[in-house]
Amino acid sequence: MxxxxxxxxxxxxxxxxxxxxxxxxxxxxxxxxxxxxxxxxxxxxxxxxxxxxxxxxxxxxxxxxxxxxxxxxxxxxxxxxxxxxxxxxxxNQREIEFIESVAPLLIQVTRLHYRAFIEANQMPSLLRQRVELLFPELTRRDRELLRHLLSGLGAEDIAPLMGIQRSSAATYIKRLYRKVGVSGHRELLGLVVRSRWS
Incomplete structure (x- = not known):
């Protein structure tokens, strides 16, 4: 094209x-x-x-x-x-004046879109960093698993990325949850949010 x-x-x-x-x-x-x-x-x-x-x-x-x-x-x-x-x-002059008249609105919409894009693409990394600060004892493998989990992936998606079986991925996820004191993904996100505001 x-x-x-x-x-x-x-x-x-x-x-x-x-x-x-x-x-x-x-x-x-x-x-x-x-x-x-x-x-x-x-x-x-x-x-x-x-x-x-x-x-x-x-x-x-x-x-x-x-x-x-x-x-x-x-x-x-x-x-x-x-x-x-x-x-x-x-x-022409009329078109230029029109674009200039709506420029503040267009820039504001673009600014909001850009901010949402940055946050959506950086959020998993920011969340992972926050958990790593709270739990510096996490291993390299734990951190890799955490990155995948905070990106929204489940055991079936994580397994091939980490080169393990789906059942092993599920076991590793449970172990990671225990290490950080939560029972599931929702609590993991809650932990990150609580730590942010406390």
Missing amino acids: QISRISRDYVERFHSLDGNRQAMLDHRAKYGGARILAQLQSVEDITHRDYRRVCYEQPQISQRMALLNHQEEGGAWLSINFYRGREHGNF
Whole structure:
């Protein structure tokens, strides 16, 4: 598929040439990242021949409007990009003003989505670290098992990952629960939550 190929080329070859990167650096130096930046880039603005050809000319894009915002938490930049196909010409003033008028709402929704994504992907690791702090005596194998359990896996999924039989996985899970003083998965999660707020 052409879009996946363009995305791969962009990440591997052209990300450092993106006009948004310089705009972000300039914006952060000037404002500290607190504001939303609207950045317009036309195909004519791109001087690197291959970048222009692969990311704009081949997919027939005439212009991109990006909404950029620096996240104080973690230092990431959020970027929402709107692309105009060549057949529609460039964004007109009315369209630009409309996008700018809804930019705070779009950035807030994107910020919330990004935070939920980070939390969902980091939560098992954070929970595991919390249990490991409470029970430093856990073995390497216990910690591996804990990681799988806190990722939502059951004995049938854990067994092949750890190279053991399903019955052995179930036994190891019971032993781990005993070590941390709980009787099941729900209590394990309760232990982590209690330790967080106590």
